[in-house]
Amino acid sequence: MRVTVRLFARLRDIAGAGELERPIAPGATIASVWRDLAREYPDFAQYERSISSAVNLDYARMDRAIADGDEIAFLPPVSGG
Amino acid sequence: MRVTVRLFARLRDIAGAGELERPIAPGATIASVWRDLAREYPDFAQYERSISSAVNLDYARMDRAIADGDEIAFLPPVSGG
Amino acid sequence: MNPPLLGIGPAPLALAPLVQAIAAGARDQGAVVSFLGLVRDHNVGRRVQHIVYDAYEPLAIKAFERIAAEIAGRWPAARLALHHRTGRLEIGEASVAIVVATAHRAEAYAACRYAIERVKQIAPVWKHEYFEGGDVWIEGATADPDDQAARADAERVACA
């Protein structure tokens, strides 16, 4: 099972990519995907408490279960306007 | 000595003219011009307490003395915007 | 060429030239708030057909200058454009256009609201409403620029 991960703003800069494909295990949640990324990109750690996340274009809580093919987005604090 | 009187909105409708020339006596004030007009146009009486007045393009109090050639304006309650 | 910042007359109003007039080349202004007043098709139960605006135009310009000065006193960095239309207006047409630019949005909203409140209080402009079955001159506020209570009301509404 795989998901697409979308990264924005500084998270994209840290990862060096705005879109990643990552494998997920059964029972995966947004939080487990985040933890895997934070191991891969240690600078993600500082966003642990401030990111928002979305699944398939809906804001979603970190404990939300995800499924094969989902698009998961991690959003640093926003600054539009 | 003469002044120009400018009338607006319903005052103009009552008088049938937006601009009048009227003689004034020495010591005339805006109030005395108004009283003369109110004798001439009894329907002005209802505006006694709600009009504003201006002399030579400045808002002015009713007790303001006026001089030959002044432009006196009587303004019913406004409704712009 | 930009339009004058303050104006009154029969020409149809448009926001874009006023925004351009106060915001073009602005480097330190982050917020522009605009107000348009439109002629509505009903008023206190009457079906409005059109409105004719009368004004004492040169005194209106002086009233607008006074409003601009009040705003400059209260919000020193604000820039203001304020135009009122006269003559016959159909339903949906704009009678007044106000644009305020400031560094931050709270001030822009407040100063723009203050401007329209003061226009309604002290601009020598009158609405002649033609409705189904008759016509009437709308009479609102006794204009008195020195009435500090009215001015305080406008500021209270704007800055609440």
Add this chain to the structure above:
Amino acid sequence: MNPPLLGIGPAPLALAPLVQAIAAGARDQGAVVSFLGLVRDHNVGRRVQHIVYDAYEPLAIKAFERIAAEIAGRWPAARLALHHRTGRLEIGEASVAIVVATAHRAEAYAACRYAIERVKQIAPVWKHEYFEGGDVWIEGATADPDDQAARADAERVACA
């Protein structure tokens, strides 16, 4: 043809088409309040050279739809247009344009202010500021559309 009421993308913003989109043909709306956010040449002591806006565009449109629904709940007769720009913006260019039309002005000011507060709280949009000497991603609010305290803040600021 009128533009869509909600939008995000790289095209320069203009108020006039948005005002046209929500106010054209309006017969019962007497007040139109607009907001433009402009890029300023300084920010917290830095001399800004330009801004690049990043956005998660499809989620931004959904956030705008949510804001529109919140406004429809709070001010049922209000009409809203809301567009955000993306990409590189120079000083003085507009990053966001909001237009609200209602019957009366108090509601138009309030709903327009509410909209920009909510954009800043929940729209997935990010400002990459390029200033003299460096660049920085601006990080403001943790986006959480369900945060009722944030929503109450926006309403309090808008309706004060």
